[in-house]
Amino acid sequence: MPPKPAENPNVKVGLEGVIAATSQICAIDGEKGELVYAGYNIHDLAENSTFEEVLFLLWHLRLPTKRELEKLVHDLEENSEIPHEIMSFLEKIAPRLSAMGMLRTFVSMLAHFDPEAGERSPAANENKALRIVAKIPTLIGAFDRFRKGDRLVVPPKGLNLATRFLHQLFGKEPLPEASKAMDVALVLHAEHSFNASTFAARVAAGTLTDIYSATTAAIATLKGPLHGGANEEVIKMLRQIGSVDRVRGFIEEELAEKRRIFGFGHRVYKTMDPRATHLMKMSEALGKAHGETKWFEMSIAIQKVMKELKGLDPNVDFYSASLYQTMGIPVDLFTSIFGMSRSSGWTAHILEQYRNNRLIRPLAEYTGPRGLKYVPIDQRK
Amino acid sequence: MPPKPAENPNVKVGLEGVIAATSQICAIDGEKGELVYAGYNIHDLAENSTFEEVLFLLWHLRLPTKRELEKLVHDLEENSEIPHEIMSFLEKIAPRLSAMGMLRTFVSMLAHFDPEAGERSPAANENKALRIVAKIPTLIGAFDRFRKGDRLVVPPKGLNLATRFLHQLFGKEPLPEASKAMDVALVLHAEHSFNASTFAARVAAGTLTDIYSATTAAIATLKGPLHGGANEEVIKMLRQIGSVDRVRGFIEEELAEKRRIFGFGHRVYKTMDPRATHLMKMSEALGKAHGETKWFEMSIAIQKVMKELKGLDPNVDFYSASLYQTMGIPVDLFTSIFGMSRSSGWTAHILEQYRNNRLIRPLAEYTGPRGLKYVPIDQRK
Numbered sequence: 001m002p003p004k005p006a007e008n009p010n011v012k013v014g015l016e017g018v019i020a021a022t023s024q025i026c027a028i029d030g031e032k033g034e035l036v037y038a039g040y041n042i043h044d045l046a047e048n049s050t051f052e053e054v055l056f057l058l059w060h061l062r063l064p065t066k067r068e069l070e071k072l073v074h075d076l077e078e079n080s081e082i083p084h085e086i087m088s089f090l091e092k093i094a095p096r097l098s099a100m101g102m103l104r105t106f107v108s109m110l111a112h113f114d115p116e117a118g119e120r121s122p123a124a125n126e127n128k129a130l131r132i133v134a135k136i137p138t139l140i141g142a143f144d145r146f147r148k149g150d151r152l153v154v155p156p157k158g159l160n161l162a163t164r165f166l167h168q169l170f171g172k173e174p175l176p177e178a179s180k181a182m183d184v185a186l187v188l189h190a191e192h193s194f195n196a197s198t199f200a201a202r203v204a205a206g207t208l209t210d211i212y213s214a215t216t217a218a219i220a221t222l223k224g225p226l227h228g229g230a231n232e233e234v235i236k237m238l239r240q241i242g243s244v245d246r247v248r249g250f251i252e253e254e255l256a257e258k259r260r261i262f263g264f265g266h267r268v269y270k271t272m273d274p275r276a277t278h279l280m281k282m283s284e285a286l287g288k289a290h291g292e293t294k295w296f297e298m299s300i301a302i303q304k305v306m307k308e309l310k311g312l313d314p315n316v317d318f319y320s321a322s323l324y325q326t327m328g329i330p331v332d333l334f335t336s337i338f339g340m341s342r343s344s345g346w347t348a349h350i351l352e353q354y355r356n357n358r359l360i361r362p363l364a365e366y367t368g369p370r371g372l373k374y375v376p377i378d379q380r381k
Numbered sequence: 382m383p384p385k386p387a388e389n390p391n392v393k394v395g396l397e398g399v400i401a402a403t404s405q406i407c408a409i410d411g412e413k414g415e416l417v418y419a420g421y422n423i424h425d426l427a428e429n430s431t432f433e434e435v436l437f438l439l440w441h442l443r444l445p446t447k448r449e450l451e452k453l454v455h456d457l458e459e460n461s462e463i464p465h466e467i468m469s470f471l472e473k474i475a476p477r478l479s480a481m482g483m484l485r486t487f488v489s490m491l492a493h494f495d496p497e498a499g500e501r502s503p504a505a506n507e508n509k510a511l512r513i514v515a516k517i518p519t520l521i522g523a524f525d526r527f528r529k530g531d532r533l534v535v536p537p538k539g540l541n542l543a544t545r546f547l548h549q550l551f552g553k554e555p556l557p558e559a560s561k562a563m564d565v566a567l568v569l570h571a572e573h574s575f576n577a578s579t580f581a582a583r584v585a586a587g588t589l590t591d592i593y594s595a596t597t598a599a600i601a602t603l604k605g606p607l608h609g610g611a612n613e614e615v616i617k618m619l620r621q622i623g624s625v626d627r628v629r630g631f632i633e634e635e636l637a638e639k640r641r642i643f644g645f646g647h648r649v650y651k652t653m654d655p656r657a658t659h660l661m662k663m664s665e666a667l668g669k670a671h672g673e674t675k676w677f678e679m680s681i682a683i684q685k686v687m688k689e690l691k692g693l694d695p696n697v698d699f700y701s702a703s704l705y706q707t708m709g710i711p712v713d714l715f716t717s718i719f720g721m722s723r724s725s726g727w728t729a730h731i732l733e734q735y736r737n738n739r740l741i742r743p744l745a746e747y748t749g750p751r752g753l754k755y756v757p758i759d760q761r762k
Binding site: 008010011012013014015016017018019020021022023024025026027028036038039040041044045048049053061063064065066069085089092093096097098100101104105108109111112113193194195196197199200203204205206207208209210212213214216217220221222223224225226227228267358359360361362363364365366367368369370371372373374375376377378380381 | 389391392393394395396397398399400401402403404405406407408417419421422425426429430434442444445446447450466470473474477478479481482485486489492493494574575576577578580581584585586588589590591593594595597598601602603604605606607608609648739740741742743744745746747748749750751752753754755756757758759761762
């Protein structure tokens with residue numbers, strides 16, 4: 001039995017339009033298509049910044065000095081290792097796992113191995129946030145290698161997080177264009193205010209649960225196909241289409257069948273998603289570097305047809321799909337890479353929630369029967 | 382930097398008073414002190430029903446027939462086993478784990494071993510809900526034995542969930558009074574509308590994430606000391622007080638120091654928490670059966686002093702503390718037992734969210750600076 005529709009206009013289904021808290025981390029103007037991290041426009045950050053710099057910005061609400069940035073890059077590298085006990089268990093069960101299920105289970109497990117497990121001071125929480133962000137790329141890289149029966153590769157020292165991740169994943173030095181594209185993709189996916197996974201992290205953190213728990217809640221939420229799964233769906237569509245000349249026919253048929261075209265439209269943005277432009281450029285540049293522009297060209301064609309037929313613009317998921325595909329990343333890792341980036345925003349929000357906490361507990365409107373009389377089981381029909 | 386306080390009156394901090402959805406599962410009237418599961422008053426259920434019957438009620442929104450109930454009891458038993466690979470890993474790392482961290486990690490891990498992993502039909506989701514509820518008691522019992530270096534005990538067939546849990550935990554047949562008290566405690570903790578953990582489960586489920594993920598998000602949230610941890614704090618207080626004659630002095634001193642007395646007052650109930658009465662009776666009966674009434678007597682004395690000095694009534698956490706203590710359950714398992722019961726309500730809400738889904742995505746009010754200009758790192762101070 002689905003619940004009856006709300007008769008009470010005060011029921012805010014999906015909390016749409018409800019302002020649940022104040023935050024200094026991120027501003028979105030859906031009408032203007034503007035995305036701002038702690039005061040800085042996403043276009044500035046995508047063109048000039050790095051993931052590590054954005055990470056510092058989200059945590060500290062200001063850009064780092066050169067020295068602070070160098071320390072952060074170093075600390076992320078130092079903390080990227082996974083304890084041996086966890087690694088050997090991951091190796092054993094990797095073939096059973098989905099990428100997001102792996103991330104949920106193993107980030108949860110890392111909590112028990114944190115050197116400050118049980119510590120709740122702001123400093124300990126910041127250290128834990130750093131360890132979480134540092135270890136997620138290693139988990140994803142190791143998982144993909146283990147499930148294929150490959151051995152771990154230890155990347156050389158001195159790499160940034162994006163490059164280290166690609167090195168761990170592919171077992172060799174990435175092209176500079178790939179490394180740069182991954183870094184920009186991480187910048188663009190880092191933060192997006194109260195999306196469902198971040199909001200879940202804040203609901204969890206509102207009980208003063210630990211930061212690994214709140215991050216696990218976020219991963220569990222991002223795993224849902226309505227949230228993190230869209231770019232995987234985009235790539236399935238691109239594969240199904242196969243070539244540029246088949247784009248129009250495919251989209252027309254899908255729309256006629258009232259099927260959803262993933263990667264278009266956004267609950268918040270009424271214009272083009274400001275992140276999509278940068279990913280589009282990256283996708284094109286990387287296609288050329290790899291000598292494989294097919295995915296990009298199909299994407300451009302789909303964008304044009306969707307604008308013409310539905311008036312819809314692509315969102316962040318649309319071009320990240322062809323970008324990751326061109327890099328050779330397995331499709332079923334896409335959402336976990338989204339999580340790898342968004343772990344920066346999640347931890348920033350969890351730390352902000354701790355600084356100014358209030359338990360998050362809304363109400364439900366009960367629409368079931370009342371006053372039922374308990375009937376002993378022998379007298380039930 | 383904590384965020385500035387909201388100047389906008391539309392910011393619903395903590396979502397207090399906001400109705401986030403309709404639901405047919407639970408009604409709470411805080412003014413009257415009324416708690417209703419799917420139409421049935423909690424007093425009726427506590428006096429006449431069993432945990433298995435309540436589980437059926439929460440999932441199906443009606444009481445079971447005799448045959449349906451027998452099938453459910455049987456299915457819960459059949460599904461209570463944990464795969465060997467998981468058990469041997471749990472044995473290995475148990476000494477490192479907290480009970481709630483264990484539950485979060487291992488429920489997450491069970492997802493990968495579910496025979497219907499990847500299936501998303503309503504029937505598959507109901508089967509998974511059953512497996513989750515069936516396996517949590519086994520996980521908690523095994524965890525406690527493993528961390529003490531004890532071996533697993535396989536309980537005899539034909540037990541209900543409460544009795545099986547106590548058997549697994551203590552490695553022997555529980556007293557009938559203990560078994561009954563545990564069953565009533567499970568009934569009373571099963572469901573409580575949109576508390577933080579259940580709401581987190583619904584936020585997760587709103588992305589159509591799988592039921593293990595949404596349950597993991599709930600466990601991660603229950604772990605917070607502002608939510609699930611209160612009965613552990615109560616027992617720490619009882620131990621600190623030590624005897625009935627020291628109660629008044631202790632409470633007066635704590636209140637003078639403006640320290641919080643756990644187990645009193647509730648954000649929703651303005652009267653006595655209707656669940657507390659039943660736990661109080663159980664706690665008294667069990668104390669007599671065990672020949673150890675000290676915890677109960679101290680609790681009664683604290684209740685009296687708190688009513689006199691602060692006008693506050695005990696909540697569900699207050700008497701569950703002395704009840705579990707009298708049973709000999711380790712204090713650090715209390716919250717996980719709350720979770721063992723609440724897994725019924727969580728899964729009921731997740732299934733309800735799936736039946737009538739809407740992504741849950743509120744807004745944040747941005748209170749940080751705007752229009753900052755990106756300064757190259759070499760020019761930063």
